[in-house]
């Protein structure tokens with residue numbers, strides 16, 4: 001995100017997290033807030049659609065302890081919710097009359113003013129939708145004023161917004177209001193999922209139900225590239241590379257060769273990636289054809305001492321159906337005598353200058369990470 005925002009969150013500015021109706025903008029906002037608090041900033045959380053404690057609970061669910069910052073006097077809530085139901089609020093700032101824009105405005109201005117004296121403020125506004133529902137376009141004029149205040153106080157205002165089916169006029173006005181917009185989009189792309197099923201049960205008849213499962217990791221949002229195919233000829237070093245890159249990996253091996261697949265999970269640069277290594281032996285090519293599906297990119301591993309296998313390498317890319325996807329060539333076994341240098345590999349493999357080829361050694365993770373980095377960048381630019 002820092003790179004996407006060219007060097008991190010802008011100071012003295014405002015940012016809109018604009019989410020597709022199926023996406024979850026709050027988690028991202030909480031994560032931004034938590035990051036600012038950890039760096040010593042002052043947090044303000046404006047909430048008008050649920051009790052402030054709900055936000056604390058949701059943060060705890062992703063292992064982010066906001067209560068600690070609240071107790072330390074670093075985080076303050078503006079409660080624009082409780083009074084809607086005639087309830088008392090025990091928060092530092094509360095909006096007396098949440099249905100009255102002046103009352104909301106007063107509370108926000110007061111909090112911004114007082115908290116800016118304590119340090120650099122990061123304010124989360126949760127949610128813009130509820131305010132649009134309540135005040136219509138009037139809220140946008142008000143926000144424009146707050147954004148000016150943000151510049152004056154060097155604060156960052158972060159608005160949570162879901163793009164429901166608003167009239168074009170409103171959604172355009174919202175988009176025009178903010179100098180920074182982060183979009184959370186849901187892609188309707190089917191990704192390989194694990195399923196669990198029972199196939200034998202003490203001889204009793206079993207149902208054909210398949211239950212999809214997903215291991216849930218706490219810690220908030222992570223970039224996730226669900227499938228990178230690692231392919232290449234027999235013995236080129238695919239299994240070695242998957243294991244060297246992965247924090248967790250399993251392989252189905254027999255007598256030193258892979259007989260089903262390698263699977264590895266990589267945590268790198270804040271990304272979670274899943275690597276699927278294929279089998280090199282041609283008799284397993286039917287598996288290869290199935291493994292390539294839904295991959296977002298590929299690492300083509302070749303043994304740099306065996307140019308006679310290069311055409312097989314390209315054939316594997318075709319068979320796996322990953323030609324056309326972003327890919328990087330790992331010209332592996334560079335440590336062996338007779339290994340072709342990268343430019344020779346390019347000639348013999350007969351690929352263009354645009355194809356990234358990285359010289360690698362299976363035991364040297366620096367060289368492997370260089371290849372992975374290039375691939376990630378290519379995938380992100382897709």
Ligand SMILES: Nc1nc2c(ncn2[C@@H]2O[C@H](COP(=O)(O)OP(=O)(O)OP(=O)(O)O)[C@@H](O)[C@H]2O)c(=O)[nH]1
Pocket residue numbers: 232233234235236237238239240241256257258259278279280281332333334335336360361362363
């Ligand atoms: N010298 C050298 N040996 C390597 C390198 N990478 C892998 N190897 C060795 O090459 C052999 C084959 O490596 P694997 O990782 O099993 O190759 P693979 O591509 O998975 O092979 P299959 O699954 O059978 O197609 C092993 O003995 C590895 O230790 C490297 O960069 N240099």
Ligand SMILES: [Mg+2]
Pocket residue numbers: 238239240257258262277278279280
């Ligand atoms: Mg293998």
